[in-house]
Amino acid sequence: MTESAPSHYLVPSKLSVPYLPPNAVNRPRVDEAFVAACKLPLVVLCAPAGFGKTTAALHGFQALKDDEPEARMAWLSLDPEDSDPFNFAAYFISAIAKQVRLSDQLCHSGVHDRNTQLKSLFGQLLFELDRIHQRLIVVLDDYHAIDSEEVHAAVAYLAKHLPPHVTLVLTTRSDPPASIMSLRLQGLVADMSADLLGFNVAEAQTFFQQVGAGFQLDEGDVKRLLEHVEGWAVGLQLIVLGLKSKPSYDELKARLEQKDLNAIDYFDSEVFDSLPEDVKRFMLSTSVVKRFNAEVAEALAEDVNVHEVLEYLQRQHLFIVQFNEPQQWFRYHHLLRDFLKHKLITQSGGDVRELHHKASQAFLKMGYIVGAVDHAIRSQDQKQITDILRTYGNDLNHKAHYDLVKRCLAELSDETISSDTQLTLVSCWVESIYGDPNRVDHILTMAEAHIENDNADSRQLRAEYQTVRSQAYFSMGDFVGAEQAAREALELFPDNNTRRQSPLLIYANVKFEQGELDRALSIYEESELLSRQEANHDAVLWSLNQQAQIWKQRCDFARSISLAKEVQEYAAQHNVNSGFNACFSLFNQAELALEAYHLREARLLINEVGLLCQNWDEFWSQHLFGWLLKMEMLKGKPTVARDLAAQHEGILARENVAEHLIPYSMEVQLLYWWQNEDIKKIETWLKATPPVDKFHSMRDYVILRAQIYGHIACGRYQEASMRLEQVYSPLREFEGRPYQLEFIRLGLLHVALLNLQNKESEAMTELMLLLPLIQQYSIVASILFLRQWVMPLFEKMDVDALPEDQARFVEQLLILYKQRNTSSRRGEEEVPDGLLALGISKKEWRVLQYIIDGKSNDDIAQTMFIAVSTVKTHINNLYKKLSVANRKEAIALGKELASANT
16 A cells, blocks of 8 residues: 555554444444445435444445455544644545555645645545545544535535545534535435434344343333433443443433433443542543553553553443554543543643643654644643754644644744744744744844854854745845845855755745846756755746746747746656646646647647646636636637636636736736727726836736726726836837847737827837747737737738748738638537527527528538438427527527627
């Protein structure tokens, strides 16, 4: 099986299938129901605590194996902290990987990549499970502990698309949320409720015979006891324990009649008080941990013979669950643990910090760092917390346990943190990227006061401090401060130190955001080399993507595409989940394919992005609509473009999502609104979008173009001219033109604006100046997006007077323009808007066209290569949708609605 994560990040018992309780009664009717339920993708065992859900799943699986001996069961015991999608993914993927082989990339993504969206991860998991034909049952035990819509949505998606040989089983005390249970309406859920799981009389009688330690109860007594507990398995077990501790059954019946069978009260008065003292001390001490083995128990119950007590608990069936692990991990039944914790708090006066400290030490000794940290926090032992953070803080950050690290740091004062080098760095990196970057400078200033010597070690330390300070400034948008801190860090680091890659990368990001692309490029290249040496894969991928962006602006498209492809090659070579970096690289390639009018290649790239992020949040699907919209606008499909624009425009109302992509979405939506004169939406958007007044990054230029589209569409030509001139003239004079592509695109917009203002001569002059660059770099899409206002100028050019290569380019462009501006040929897919609104399909539209042309049913059938009966079906559908009675009425209404579209 696949080794998916280091053991000290995953509690083994959570991934282990529990042993069947030794007193479990064989109940064939429940087993048969479980086996039958597993024919569906999702099985829900929903009942209150103590109804035997876990036992039913274990017994049911054993029954399933009788028919399918090769079947395997993956098990995950859930806790409230697993509501965190990252924790859930790590455990879920690891549980399955214990039973079937999964790819290393999937296991790495599930356990180590916090940026991976759950539904995306499950998409890859479904692909791999589909290739594994082994019967697999995946149990999520105690699913009611999960309180996360993202997890619920991902589980629903998984259940909906599971291959037939995989079944997902949820054991839960409450019905799962609507996002999961909506699958019931699709017939994908098998329910096993308390009514099914409750004991009947025959099963209860068998239970008393097996577990009752010699007590003989007649059928009438069993029936009365069963009615009292309403089939509750734990209630029956409590009665048995009561029978063992009471002198007579009559006394037990009398006590039962006096009060309801409350599990906590009953266990306290009827069972716990009669236990040996060492057993009671053991149970109370070990109740502070969710799971324990002999080693943990010895640390918590120092004066007890742990092995003897464990044997006693198992022999007496005292609600203890054992997991199938070599180290023999255990947990108490939830109801019992609740009772024990309450009892412990009462007896100790609420102070159980010493027990948590012992638990932390035990988990730390065994290498279970997450558990050690959790109990260290509960113990409020600052020394233990600082020791763990010193040793494991960086590793916890790298494994994305940010919340856990921040919980630790919250227990420490700023003085404590700043007095320790390792604590300072762990704290500041967490705050600079995932917390409050404003705190970083304060902590670093305090920490720097503790640096006394001026030697190589102290200079290295100051360099690390300046690096994280630079990141904090960058996160706050203080690029001047970020650059200064990064430069100081680079001066302090030795030239041959690979740690230079961190300040270099931040420095390059600053230069990129400030528009100094040439400088940024050289720094990215240097950072990439050092990042490769340090095996910092994310830094390598980011550097490659940013270099690709810069070469695109330089119009060296071949080099840009090569670097974009290298992102995916590097990720595959080093088994790294590339996530957003892969999306950015594919978008870059798609943009350049569209620009050169390689539509098929662009569509394949966009589809690849869609497959990669199909299970991410809604933003990505909306963003993909923008790319498809741009393609349809190029192809001249107004109806399809209209539908895509309607789906895409909602993205403009979203905030704080993928800031590198939002400007693109703004541009394509405004371009569409401009072309379709949707003035009201444009005015609303312009009011809500602050005007760009500084032009440093590519993002600034893209948003500016969108704003200029809006001003032109609203007839504010002077405003548009002023905004355009503000940036276009400086670009024209910029030496070397690092923003060559932006210069060309803004130049074409300038041409369109001049022509709209009836300044055709000036527009033609400007276009002739741009023509050598347009031809050299094969700029096509940027022209066709402005076809209404730019292509008439190309039609008036004296092609014979142009250099041969430019003349050939213009001729090809004119041919393409004319092809995309002719009326649709018979049989093409476009449906007039009026007919589309009535639900007329593409095939029905073709049939209607042939009817209008006077063709008979036989002629239509021969032309469309379909049967005459199919033609009649299409005609009948047309009559219903058009609300007409005959061919004559259909022809008249069809002509009317079709002409309204022209």
